[in-house]
Amino acid sequence: MDIDERLASLAAKIRQQKGGIETEEATKNAFVMPFISLVLGYDVFNPNEVVPEFTADVGTKKGEKIDYAIVRDGEVQILVEAKAVGAPLTLNHASQLFRYFATTNARIALLTNGQHYYFYTDLDRSNRMDDKPFLQLDLLDIDESLVPEIEKLTKESFDLDSVVSAAEELKYIGALKRALAGQFRDPDDEWVKALTNRVYDGSFTQRVREQFRVLVSKATKQFLADQVNDRLKAALGGQSYSDAAAAPVSAATAAEESVDSAEGDDKGIETTLEEIEGYQIVRAIACSEVPPVRIVHRDTKSYMGVLLDDNNRKPIVRLHFNTGQKYLGLFDEQKNETRVPIDSLDQIYEHAERIRKTVHHYI
Secondary structure, three states: OOHHHHHHHHHHHHHHHHHHOOOHHHHHHHHHHHHHHHHOOOOOOOOOOEEEEEEOOEOOEOOOEEEEEEEEOOEEEEEEEEOOOOOOOOHHHOHHHHHHHHHOOOOEEEEEOOOEEEEEOOOOEOOEOOOOOOEEEEOOOOOHHHHHHHHOOOOOOOOHHHHHHHHHHHHHHHHHHHHHHHHHHOOOHHHHHHHHHHHOOOOOOHHHHHHHHHHHHHHHHHHHHHHHHHHHHHHOOOOOHHHHHOOOOOHHHHHHHHHHHOOOOOOOOOOOHHHHHHHHHHHHHHOOOOOHHHEEEEEOOOOEEEEEOOOOOOEEEEEEOOOOOEEEEEEOOOOOEEEEEEOOHHHHHHHHHHHHHHHHHHO
């Protein structure tokens, strides 16, 4: 397997088992050791490559241990400190990494809770671990641009000089991306003002601020949706979301949508970014059974339906995301719907087997 496949394999394991992991030791065994062995390629059972409970006396701190030390050519290269899955990753809980970083030859320190992996080096002061990571990897939301940098730390492609030389750029690009994501979710006053001044010539009064805060939020979400649509349009050979939504609709679907529209004065249907992301997840799951082009969505005012062959008689799931509590609508062989509450889109993966079974029933 290449590194993309190895990361995807571990991510699937985390989705399946995360709910049952409660302790730090269980996190190490279930997720951290597989990351070191499966993803990075080091033999966790060979003490010449991976030293568990690595000890090096530091000043007055005697017998203090780091969870793992990864060794190459007889020298410690990477230090790993693990916390329980779901635990916050703060340096207040990783003081050992600071101390050990200064007393070994390691240039890379890794702080992880099994799902999130924070990589540190010594950009600010030589031989002193930085306060902020240069790379943050979330295995349940993998940034593909970071995969080549992770590969440079694997046993087969280890290139420490390249990683360290790219670390500063990675650190600031990552920080900028997270800052942009924060503004897209909840724009602050400075962001709203900067964008408003580019399109509005009047005074930036309190009334204008409140008006454009809503407009900026809508515009950024629509921009992201357009970007996703463009990428999927290319993947689907030119068919866009709007094309799929405008496809011929059966009488049953038309009647259903008429009822949905009658529920309020606004007869428009707004496809949200969250619905698009949910559709992508369902499509990724179902494409193990059928070609992806056979899986389409139809949006109504009450929910987004995901269908096989654009056929309303072949519902795969329904995404009920228009209320405070999100629900995933699953179907049995008689096409009876069961609504399952979900708190995040990742939870759709927990129902992957049932989704595949539904698709398989139709074919």
